[in-house]
Amino acid sequence: MTRARGREGSPASPRGVDVARAAGVSQKTVSRVLNGERYVSVDVRRRVLEAADRLGYRLNNAARALASGRSRTIGVVALGTALYGPASLLLGVERAARNAGYALSVVNTLEGDQGGVAGAVQSLLERGVDGIVVSEPIDEDAGPLTSEVPVLVLGAPAGTRTGERTIAAGVDSEALARAATDHLLDLGHPTVHHLAGPERWFAARDRLAGWRQALAARGREQPSVTEGDWSAASGYAAGRRLAAGNDLTAVFAANDDMAVGLISALTEAGLRVPQDVSVVGFDDIPLAAYVRPPLTTVRQPFDAVACEGLRLLVHAIENPEAELPTAQEQPVELVVRSSTAPPPARADSGPLRHTVQPLTGEAHAPPAA
Amino acid sequence: MTRARGREGSPASPRGVDVARAAGVSQKTVSRVLNGERYVSVDVRRRVLEAADRLGYRLNNAARALASGRSRTIGVVALGTALYGPASLLLGVERAARNAGYALSVVNTLEGDQGGVAGAVQSLLERGVDGIVVSEPIDEDAGPLTSEVPVLVLGAPAGTRTGERTIAAGVDSEALARAATDHLLDLGHPTVHHLAGPERWFAARDRLAGWRQALAARGREQPSVTEGDWSAASGYAAGRRLAAGNDLTAVFAANDDMAVGLISALTEAGLRVPQDVSVVGFDDIPLAAYVRPPLTTVRQPFDAVACEGLRLLVHAIENPEAELPTAQEQPVELVVRSSTAPPPARADSGPLRHTVQPLTGEAHAPPAA
DNA sequence: CGCAGTCATGACAGCGCAGTCACCCGACGA
């Protein structure tokens, strides 16, 4: 193989030795400077940097990875979805990785894909990644997530996972779901319906469990669960079904998109939100404050989860022998807007009787922009 | 450097030579088989694949990239945003890249970042990417996008860009904006206000231009433009300002999020949508059909744009000497839902007088799930 | 003054693959 990259005529890009020659040092010293190693005199360092700059030198990462056995790249297995939650997590991961000096290699696994997560992990390992992030895992991922590099699972119940080099980070979704349900019960609703996410998702199961716990804690009836697919369309479909029942006063939806679809269907069916039916969402998407009525929801600290998780992953990468740390759970927040209110007065319901709450929250604050 | 990756005890992962020995061939032949080269007998091919499988062999991409000068990786420069449009584009790019056998390396440039796009491109080149995708470029990116690898610019006006190895792909945003504006004019609105995106974005400028063209074509007055930042919050703020005016009957918002915020503010100000004011959005986000009222908007074929663009990029990568192809523009669609209607009857407006349109579109179709 | 310890640098090897070229073999035409 001759050294003739670039198109004919244009000189090949300079290598470490070229810089070394230009600076009057050895190639190894160039390497030292570029890696910020100790024991390089300030003078030499200056000359090397100057020469590198002058020649337009760019480090060759393939060579570096081959020689060092580390690629300074983190692989991400994401679901192929533009949903706000996963997208935000990905964003946070990228930022945290870049700050830590790692590049990101992303593979999406459309649900029901060929190899699924295992295949994606394989291809990342082939790519030589130093660590792997699995975002919002679903069921089949749980299996043999064997990997010679550390794995960070985002959005799984913290501390649950198998796999010897696995770290989990996420929020306590169960507690959040309990908080959302309790909010509705506190308002006086006799019980709360649940519009769940797909059962294969850990996130969906956690929220379901939290909802059950909250109802069980007060000895309330647990209405049958409707399952959606996170989309507003599925929320709309569920809303049509729920509106047909006659005991509906409160619904906890497993994410905001479904909540919006749900409200759309309820409104169409002549039910007013929140006067007739209260709805709580989950995620606090940016639109939540601006739909009508502004959505009461649970805010997830996606960015904090991603940062914290990645910090741990990088630690595990750079200290292979150390104990695997455990993620601390991130604080969360119930954002009360206007889609929840006490139930309508009825013979069998509580004594509370309110008019509709005025709008509150961001919808009224002057936007930052 | 001794060959002792993996943790002590565990054997190092097998290399090409190990497979070669196991199959009784040379390392070069293993390489041939794995690269699908010609001139390998079926018997040898079978033996090699079998041995590779048995040993759990995994190709080392760093070595491959170093030896071949190609990394089979495409770098993506994205904006650090969870907005639906950019996120969808990224999704499409990933899928197309994977189908073409390329991995993806993603770098986000938060707006107003240190090096901005140029810095991101540098770090990707360092990474040895074979091609670069710049998604939804903003102003400063336009400059010296010099790169020794081909560059695909997504969301820029097709065919506009400088840079000798640059390909552009996208939709004809101006035409779309014209269509949206014409829709409102056709309904009888005397003129249409525009809620624009940040001026630094090409996408925002195109939409603004299309809006101007549509008004100019009919000799209509061009109301002053309000600029938002794509967020619902900024749309809400704009809505408060617009509601204070008294000639408002129609608004074209540069994206759906802003449209939702806008509607929220108008509603709060006592203006009904669409009876008093019509609103058109842009993007057709999944929620558009489920907000109240369902949003009339312009659907962007993000996936098609990403696929087509990536196809061209891969072509340019694999045929370095060939002419740079031009992207064909993708078909688009105006989705009429319920946020638009003829203007309210007034002395100075047209003869049309409708009641609110019934809901139409997806909001009524049974969801697929 | 001599020796250990630290700082600063270079020589050299080798990471695991793909490129190049040489080679062998059988088929086929002269």
Next chain:
DNA sequence: TCGTCGGGTGACTGCGCTGTCATGACTGCG
């Protein structure tokens, strides 16, 4: 019969970097 040609294979080399080790120069201390 021999030369030629293309299929099929292997030996060797080098991609550009980092790890290891060797080597000086200089410092401080007994």
